[in-house]
Amino acid sequence: MMRTMKSIIFAAAAVAVSFGFTGATKAHEGIELPEQAWAQSGPMGRIDKAQAQRGFQVYKEICSNCHSLNLASYRNLKGIGFTEDQVKVIAAGVQVQDGPNDQGEMFMRPGIQSDRFVKPFANDKAARVANNGALPPDLSVMVKARHGGEDYITALLTGYAEAPAGVSVPDGKYYNKYFASGTIGMPQMLFDDSITYADGTKATALQESKDVAVFLSYIAEPTQDERKALGIKVILFLIVFSGLMYACKRQLWADVH
Amino acid sequence: MALYPSKFKNPLINWIDARLPIFTLMHHEYIEFQMPRNVNYLWAFGAIGMLLLMTMIATGIMLAMQYTPNTLLAFDSVEHIMRDVNYGWLLRYMHANAGAFFFLAIYVHIFRGLYYGSYQKPRELIWILGVLIYLLMMATGFLGYVLPWGQMSFWAATVITNLFSAFPVVGDPIVTWLWGGFSVDNPTLNRFFALHYLMPFVLLGVVLLHLSALHITGSNNPLGIEIKGPQDSVPFHPYVTIKDLFAFSVYLILFSVFLFFMPNYMGHPDNYIPANALVTPSHIVPEWYFLPWYAILRAIPDKLGGTVMMFAAVLVLVVLPWLDTSKVKSLVFKPVSRLFFWVFAADCILLGFCGANPPDGIWVVAARLGTIYYFAYFLVALPLLGKFERPRPRPASIAEAILKGGGSVHAHAATAQPMEKA
């Protein structure tokens, strides 16, 4: 009787918890996100550096026109396989405001590794004016800030379609079923061959979206691979330690029971 | 000028101990202290709670060295810790996840107490101090959640502080006073940081009282029968220390799985969006360990009523030792009460789900039924069950139960038919 009672409660809890899991892949009420295969998912998963580099190319050529990446520095690019020299060249490709100098004036200079990514607009107001009143959010932690993470980014970037009958799309808005309100202020940005990849990968819209999602995943948490690698060591240690403690406990208690 | 007659051989220790007998105290409390020999692994959760409290304090102090309690800087300073501080990501994720695992351990600890009647005479004060610890934990957890200054931080702070506005006349002035202004803003964040730093040390103080009281009565055990002689107990060290070490290690494995592989699983994505007073999240939810209380709050259609019921739901635990009229502690001997207990446990989980879901349709009905059962369990079931349920026969002592039960500590086998095995 008690046994069955307990197993029912545990089963209920287990079902409930797995509901919680599936809930995580929904963008918002009722809309299921297509799930992609990600090299970085799971404890053994690691960021695919070549893919993240392609994603950086997408960000740099397209997204960076509207979206800032305020929390990331150019040096972070070393974590996806760019060499020190490559990063220096990338950083030097932007102009950064510095100062004031001895004359009390601000001046522009080429970027260095420790600079944060430069932002496209001076402030939020300027960003809104350029985008029909919509504010392009900072993308630094975007992957962590939405249910579904990388899957959501990919779905959103490829989710543009003709609005179904009955849905009115205001001027300057676009229909996108994965966006919470259904109409988004960002036009479709990624099409087949929007990018010419340096490594020769075929640039379909889906490929570009996935690549930029991987790059943003890395930027959202540059230490994620390190975290998982440390986790495996810690858990292996704890398993061995638990075994030892259990053996000691058994031996000690042998004459007590 | 008499000194305390210390028994320690080491001259330095002896010299100190004779003047300040802390070594004798520790020896008495953690080496010779007698534990019932039949305690099971549920008795490790108090110590696990202690381990996590220490973890919270250690990681918290290190985080505070880098964190900035200013509305313009707080969010970025947390990200600075995650990105630029050596192993800052580890500190921050440890603090966030250990908080949840602290609550988990204490929930097991509390339900252990409910099941084995550990709150009954003579342990009423241990229990009441425990409830105080739990209240302090809730306050600390809530204050800490506000610090990263994400959307959930800001809106949780707004919703929870606003509860006080439900009280007539004094309500609004109290809220303004709590905020230090006319909305949740920089002064609020500043004081929340100061209090979040302070509370754990108050908590630590109450834990010490909790333990002082425990060391007068000694620990309860699965049979709920007091120790009657040396054959019933084992010294704390090495028997319980080794058992606790094993329990720590297993608990830490579970903790590590979350910490290293899904550190944000128990968090909410909206808290990675910087706080914005102009945008209300579509669905404001507290951390999972507050969900049952949140469900009770929203089950009552009236704001004042909900607030009062929510506080009452926690405070009813204070008088529990007097609500339970049974003379027998452990539910092992009370099958009917046991059934009510497991329904109560399920009810708390159900309330958790009600708290996680939007308050409409079936969830409102479930939350109301859940709230009724919650209070009925304490206010109706326990007083009546104690009077009317006839407990099964109990063994004369812990040692007898163990010897006659064929070596197993498992109380069911040992005591269900004490006559047959005799």
Ligand code: HEM
């Ligand atoms: C910071 C949180 C807490 C810590 C560190 C803590 C620590 C401990 C420890 C180490 C013990 C002795 C080992 C054991 O029996 O488990 C204990 C016993 C006890 N605790 Fe706690 N505790 C905490 C919170 C609570 C709470 C919230 C409650 C109940 C509302 C509670 C109720 C009890 C009771 C009744 C006992 C005596 C239990 C027995 O011997 O059966 N404790 N506590």
